[in-house]
Structure formats: structure tokens, C-alpha cells
Amino acid sequence: MAAMAEVVGRRARAGGVPPAFRSTVWFLAVVVSLVLAWELYKVVGKALEGTVPLPIRPDDTSMPHVWDILGELFTRRSPSEPILLVVLLRESMFTLREALLGFAFGTAVGFGLAVAFSQSRLLERSFMPYVVASQTVPLVAIAPIVVIWGAKIGWPVWVSVAIISAYLVFFPVTINTLRGLRSPDPTVLELMRSYAAGRGQTLWKVQVPAAMPFVFSALKISATASVVGALVGELPSSLNRGLGRALLTFMYTFVTGPEKLFAAILVASSLSLGLVAVIALVEHRVLGHRRLAG
Amino acid sequence: MTSAVAAAGVSKVFNPGTPEEVVALDGIDLEIATGEFVSLIGPSGCGKSTLLRLIADLVEPTSGTLTVNGKTPHEARLDRDYAMVFQRATLLEWRTVAKNVQLPLEIIGVDPDDRERRALEFLRLVQLDEFADHYPWQLSGGMQQRVAIARGLVFDPALLLMDEPFGALDEMTRERMQMELLDIWRSTGKTVVFVTHSIPEAVFLSTRIVVMSPRPGRITAVVDVDLPQPRDFDTREDPRYYEKMTEVREALRAAGVGGS
Ligand SMILES: Nc1ncnc2c1ncn2[C@@H]1O[C@H](COP(=O)(O)OP(=O)(O)OP(=O)(O)O)[C@@H](O)[C@H]1O
Numbered sequence: 001m002a003a004m005a006e007v008v009g010r011r012a013r014a015g016g017v018p019p020a021f022r023s024t025v026w027f028l029a030v031v032v033s034l035v036l037a038w039e040l041y042k043v044v045g046k047a048l049e050g051t052v053p054l055p056i057r058p059d060d061t062s063m064p065h066v067w068d069i070l071g072e073l074f075t076r077r078s079p080s081e082p083i084l085l086v087v088l089l090r091e092s093m094f095t096l097r098e099a100l101l102g103f104a105f106g107t108a109v110g111f112g113l114a115v116a117f118s119q120s121r122l123l124e125r126s127f128m129p130y131v132v133a134s135q136t137v138p139l140v141a142i143a144p145i146v147v148i149w150g151a152k153i154g155w156p157v158w159v160s161v162a163i164i165s166a167y168l169v170f171f172p173v174t175i176n177t178l179r180g181l182r183s184p185d186p187t188v189l190e191l192m193r194s195y196a197a198g199r200g201q202t203l204w205k206v207q208v209p210a211a212m213p214f215v216f217s218a219l220k221i222s223a224t225a226s227v228v229g230a231l232v233g234e235l236p237s238s239l240n241r242g243l244g245r246a247l248l249t250f251m252y253t254f255v256t257g258p259e260k261l262f263a264a265i266l267v268a269s270s271l272s273l274g275l276v277a278v279i280a281l282v283e284h285r286v287l288g289h290r291r292l293a294g
Numbered sequence: 295m296t297s298a299v300a301a302a303g304v305s306k307v308f309n310p311g312t313p314e315e316v317v318a319l320d321g322i323d324l325e326i327a328t329g330e331f332v333s334l335i336g337p338s339g340c341g342k343s344t345l346l347r348l349i350a351d352l353v354e355p356t357s358g359t360l361t362v363n364g365k366t367p368h369e370a371r372l373d374r375d376y377a378m379v380f381q382r383a384t385l386l387e388w389r390t391v392a393k394n395v396q397l398p399l400e401i402i403g404v405d406p407d408d409r410e411r412r413a414l415e416f417l418r419l420v421q422l423d424e425f426a427d428h429y430p431w432q433l434s435g436g437m438q439q440r441v442a443i444a445r446g447l448v449f450d451p452a453l454l455l456m457d458e459p460f461g462a463l464d465e466m467t468r469e470r471m472q473m474e475l476l477d478i479w480r481s482t483g484k485t486v487v488f489v490t491h492s493i494p495e496a497v498f499l500s501t502r503i504v505v506m507s508p509r510p511g512r513i514t515a516v517v518d519v520d521l522p523q524p525r526d527f528d529t530r531e532d533p534r535y536y537e538k539m540t541e542v543r544e545a546l547r548a549a550g551v552g553g554s
Pocket residue numbers: 308309316317318337338339340341342343344345
């Protein structure tokens with residue numbers, strides 16, 4: 001009895017299950033459920049075929065088995081090539097480089113705009129409409145223009161793709177950071193005023209720290225956007241590199257090998273997911289001591 | 295010698311000309327000599343905080359003239375002549391207690407070693423030096439308010455503007471903080487303008503009590519508290535202490551405020 005109480009006590013002191021472990025379990029549970037739902041749809045769909053209209057045909061061309069998709073990752077397309085997973089990972093690294101540059105550039109621009117807008121209502125009123133309007137122009141229209149202009153200027157193509165990625169990244173950063181910079185309690189601003197603090201001091205000591213939770217929310221959105229931007233940016237480029245090009249190629253060969261496209265999609269999602277996870281980790285380290293962090 | 299605060303015919307109207315118009319203060323004449331300890335007392339909404347904020351140059355008077363240490367409030371603010379302790383603690387949640395107390399020193403440009411030393415000194419004064427590395431949310435409301443008081447004192451301003459600083463404290467802590475504040479006041483010759491709802495607190499601390507009434511906010515009486523200095527535990531047993539409390543209570547009642 002006493003021994004058991006001690007064990008329970010020790011476990012309670014250790015703080016129970018760490019939250020990171022719990023969220024990993026949840027994540028895996030969702031993945032397993034999705035796989036099960038996919039396969040269940042195929043089984044039930046085949047049984048019902050011809051009796052009720054189905055949105056997606058449950059055959060192996062439209063929806064290959066999950067194990068076939070995973071198996072494809074470990075298959076060589078030709079004897080001279082490594083397995084598909086390695087090929088896709090190599091292309092991912094190429095795309096990652098574009099996405100990271102786009103992410104860094106877009107975040108810097110987004111943050112800079114937010115700081116400028118927070119300092120001047122006039123600037124905000126004059127330029128915010130264009131910031132919003134920029135996002136109504138479809139990316140697929142902008143991407144080829146940037147690639148063509150970039151080529152004229154003489155940029156490496158992957159830099160042009162990074163610019164396209166930055167175009168998606170900066171917007172959520174601007175909007176969220178601006179909200180964050182405006183979030184401090186008015187009394188705290190009065191406190192700073194009572195110290196005769198300069199604008200810069202108020203900005204760096206109060207507004208920017210107050211904005212950090214907002215910034216991290218934006219960065220998580222922007223991280224996925226940076227990958228999407230890089231993928232889309234690669235399509236009109238003459239490059240034969242990158243995950244976006246791989247997706248395009250496998251789309252053409254979908255009928256003969258649908259597993260490859262799904263495999264590439266899996267790798268692309270993992271890439272975004274990895275970036276978001278890194279940001280969540282940094283967020284935890286930077287904001288972990290705040291009460292409402294998360 | 296110039297007075298610490300001099301107000302002549304000062305009034306403050308919020309949202310003038312709109313349905314939400316509020317005459318927060320009307321015709322305030324008040325002169326506070328350097329080194330005085332003046333309390334403002336009056337019912338909620340009579341403009342005590344507004345008067346402090348006018349002195350602090352956080353709002354502008356609608357009419358009248360106001361000087362702080364012989365300067366305009368604006369100049370006094372730029373010279374960092376005063377520290378304001380707000381009604382709420384307003385600590386920065388991402389800074390530790392020590393870093394919160396260091397904030398004004400950082401802004402003034404005191405070097406880091408000095409900052410740390412002085413912050414710790416004033417945290418010791420409010421008996422929170424053990425909590426230097428805690429974050430504000432790990433402290434009770436009363437403890438947070440004591441951090442805010444340390445933050446006000448740390449850069450040694452000549453004038454202390456305190457808006458119900460002890461309102462959130464328990465009776466024991468409150469009495470101890472009152473003694474500490476009186477010690478600081480006596481030893482440094484600072485001027486204190488102190489807002490309170492408590493008649494005993496006002497009488498115990500002040501050299502003068504300004505009694506105010508609401509709508510519009512006016513000064514209805516000024517009570518001189520000529521109890522002997524330094525004030526200590528005996529003060530609370532002095533019959534004159536009770537006489538003064540009665541005097542203030544009657545002044546409040548005469549202002550149409552009722553008992554309290
Ligand atoms: N920024 C503002 N805008 C509009 N009205 C205000 C503003 N600040 C104060 N008032 C009004 O001015 C009056 C006086 O407010 P003030 O905060 O000075 O009262 P107070 O005496 O400090 O009250 P309390 O004891 O409750 O703190 C109130 O009627 C309030 O509604």
C-alpha cells in the first residue's frame with residue numbers, strides 16, 4: 001500500500017505525461033484514423049458500387065492503398081536510381097532552400113511593414129489597402145511574371161521562387177504583428193510616457209514583446225505558406241528540380257502510377273509539418289514562461 | 295522656493311460637446327509645497343485619478359494653469375521629476391519581477407550593474423527580493439502592487455504620484471508599507487501626492503488631506519493634519535488621530551458624500 005502510494009506520488013511530482021508526448025499521441029491517432037477512413041471508404045465503396053453515386057471512385061487508380069503508397073516510397077523507378085523516398089527528399093531539400101529564403105524574406109518584410117504601420121496611422125491608411133489587395137491577385141498569375149523578371153535581372157531561378165514564396169509569407173506576418181504591436185494595455189503605454197520613454201524604447205521594450213505571441217501564430221501560418229509558395233513557384237520555372245516539379249511530373253503519369261503522386265504529396269506535407277513543428281518548438285522556448293503562451 | 299504642484303482654476307472635461315461629456319474636475323486650486331505628503335480623498339468618480347494624471351502630463355487640462363516643480367507638467371515629465379504608481383500594477387508579463395523594477399532605469403540609461411543592484415535594493419524594501427526571478431503571474435495581486443511601488447521608487451523621483459497604491463494589500467502588509475513609505479518620505483524629502491479611500495490611512499500618512507466631491511469634481515475641504523512627526527504606532531493611539539478622522543469624515547459628509 002505504502003509503496004504504491006509512493007509510486008503514485010512520484011509520478012504526480014514528475015508532472016504526469018509531458019504535453020509534447022500527449023500531442024504526439026494525438027497526432028498519431030489522427031493519422032491512423034485518416035488511414036482507416038481511407039481504406040474503409042475503399043471497402044464500403046466497392047461493396048456499394050453501382051447502387052449509390054460516389055464522389056470519388058474507390059478503385060486503386062483513384063485511391064491507391066495506403067500500403068501501396070508507402071511501398072512506392074521504397075521502390076526504385078529504374079535500377080540506376082535510388083528509391084523514390086530518397087529522390088523526393090533530395091527534391092525537398094531544394095524546395096526547402098527556396099521556402100526558407102522566402103520565409104525569412106517574407107517575415108522580415110511583414111514585420112517591417114507592421115512596425116511602420118504601428119508608428120503611423122497615415123502610413124497604415126495609405127498602404128494597408130495595397131497589402132490586402134496584393135493577396136487577391138492569384139499566385140499562379142504572379143509566379144510566371146516573377147520568374148521571367150528574375151531571369152532578366154539574372155537571379156538564380158531558385159531565388160525567384162523564394163520571392164514568390166515570400167509573397168505569401170509576408171501577409172499574415174504583417175496583419176498579426178500589427179495587431180500584436182497594438183495589443184499592450186493603454187496604462188502600460190502611459191507608464192512608458194511617464195518615464196518620457198522614446199518611441200523606439202516603447203516599441204522595443206513594450207510593443208514588440210507584447211506582439212510575440214501574435215508573431216508566432218503568424219509564423220506558423222507563414223511556414224506552411226512558404227512551402228506552398230515554393231511549390232507553386234517551381235511550376236512555371238524552367239528548373240527540373242524541386243518537389244513542385246516532381247508533383248507536376250507525377251500528375252502527368254497519374255494514370256500509370258497514382259501511388260507516386262500520393263507519395264510526393266505525403267512528403268510535401270511532411271515538409272510543411274516539420275517547419276511548423278520547428279516554429280512551435282522555438283515558440284515554446286521563447287514564450288514558455290508567459291502565462292498565456294501557446 | 296517653488297511649490298511641487300500648483301494648480302489654479304484647473305478643470306478637465308472629457309468628451310466635451312458630446313452626450314458622453316463628463317466634467318471630471320472643476321475649478322481646482324491647490325498648492326503643494328515641496329516635501330509635503332498630501333492625500334486626496336473622495337468618493338469614486340470625483341476625479342482623484344484624473345488630477346494625478348493631469349499632474350503627470352498624461353492628460354491635458356481643459357482650462358486653468360498647472361505647474362510641477364515650477365515647470366509645465368510636460369517639462370516635468372521630460373525631466374523625470376515624478377513617478378506614477380497606477381491604481382493597477384501594470385507589470386510587463388514577459389519580464390521577471392527584477393526586470394520589471396529595472397524598466398525605468400533602462401529607459402533612463404543606468405548601466406546594467408547599477409540597475410541590478412538598485413532593483414534588488416528596492417525589492418528588499420517591499421520584501422520581495424526572494425521573488426526577483428519570478429514572473430508577475432506567479433505573484434498575488436498585493437505582491438504585484440508592491441513590485442509596482444518598488445518600480446516607482448527605484449529611480450529616485452522628487453515627486454511620487456500614488457493612486458491607491460495600498461488598496462489591494464492586506465491590513466498587515468498595508469500598515470508595514472505605510473511605515474516604509476513614511477520612512478522614505480522623511481529620509482529623502484520627496485513630495486507625495488497620495489490617493490486613498492481610507493480615512494485612517496489618509497490621516498496617518500498625510501500632512502494635509504484634500505477632500506473632494508463628485509460631479510463636477512471639486513475640492514470641498516482641506517484638512518491640516520498637525521499630528522507629531524515621525525508617525526509611528528503611538529500615532530494610532532493619539533486622541534488627536536481620532537479627532538482628525540472625525541474631521542475628515544465630517545468634511546466628506548458635508549460634501550454630500552455620506553458616511554464612508
Ligand atoms: N479617459 C476618460 N474619458 C472619459 N471620461 C473619463 C476618463 N477618465 C475619467 N473619466 C471620468 O472622469 C470622472 C473622474 O474619474 P477618475 O478616474 O478621476 O475618478 P476617481 O476619483 O479616480 O475614482 P475612483 O476612486 O473610482 O478611482 C469619472 O466620471 C470618469 O468617468
